[in-house]
Amino acid sequence: MSIKELLNTRMIFKKTQATVLGFILIFLIILMTIMTRGKLLHLSNLQAVAFQLPLLGTLTLAQMIPMITGGIDLSIISTANLSGIIMAFILTKLSGWYTTPLAIVVGVAVSLVVGVLNGILVAYISVPAIIATLGMMIFIRGVALVLTRGYVIAGFPDSFVFIGNGDIFGIPMPFIIFFALILLMLLILNKTRFGFNLYMLGSNITATEFSGVNVKRVLFNTHLLSSLLAGVASIIMISRFNAAQADYGQSYLLLTVLACVLGGVNPAGGYGKVMGVFASIVVLQVVATGFNLLGFSSHLANALWGLILLIVMLINRMISKAE
Secondary structure, three states: OOHHHHHHHHHHHHHHHHHHHHHHHHHHHHHHHHHOOOHHHOHHHHHHHHHHHHHHHHHHHHHHHHHHOOOOOOOHHHHHHHHHHHHHHHHHHOOOOOHHHHHHHHHHHHHHHHHHHHHHHHHHOOOOHHHHHHHHHHHHHHHHHHHHOOOOEEOOOHHHHHHHHOEEOOEEHHHHHHHHHHHHHHHHHHHOHHHHHHHHHHHOHHHHHHOOOOHHHHHHHHHHHHHHHHHHHHHHHHHHHOEEOOOOOOOHHHHHHHHHHHOOOOOOOOOOOHHHHHHHHHHHHHHHHHHHHHOOOHHHHHHHHHHHHHHHHHHHHHHHHHO
């Protein structure tokens, strides 16, 4: 078989894999719609999905970036919580027109500081990403507990609460923010040198180094971008709950990994598409909402998420063997 034929064959299998995943996702949405007798498609329920989806979606985007390089970021939830706590202090201690923008700027800056620390550890000190971010997660959680003493900080200005609970022409603000992030990530990953280098690094770090790419800088920027997205997620989170706490959203960490893999991100690095991740987030949220409408336990929804992941991984393995 010639090289051209081999490349064409691999392209066919990639398209086949994407098609199979697409059918699985569509099937689940249709099944939930039938089981709920169409209630899932009621405007109020669709709005509920649009309000709930962006938090997990934004955190998943934050996880997707390091996973494309073959790494992982275990500190994204703790980063979001610490950023949210700092914002909460500003929002509850100050008053004036500048309070909300100041809180957002400082909160995002805190998340960027965490990204810098993660980037230095992984890129320049060569600590494995899973170890560096695990240590950072534990450290940040401890700092957050010291700052809050385990209490909830609540009661934010209406202008800030609007970000998580308001809407524009019926479209929830959190979804508008998430959609803007989707477009931004599509641009970064598909149209910039950084995005190209990101995929190269995940595919073959040695070849990437020999091609003249500054691998350390790419890794540093990877964790910087991941923490930035975690900071944006914290804005959505605490404005949605109108409260901040040291241990909010801890269950989301493994869900972000699940959503990435379900969406086609290769855990070994080198491949992952934003729209695939977006589709997986939609399915996870639709399944959760459908089970809630049916009165089923949320734990059963978690079990189904795990089953979906196993099925997708099995299909991927079969396609890989065929290739």
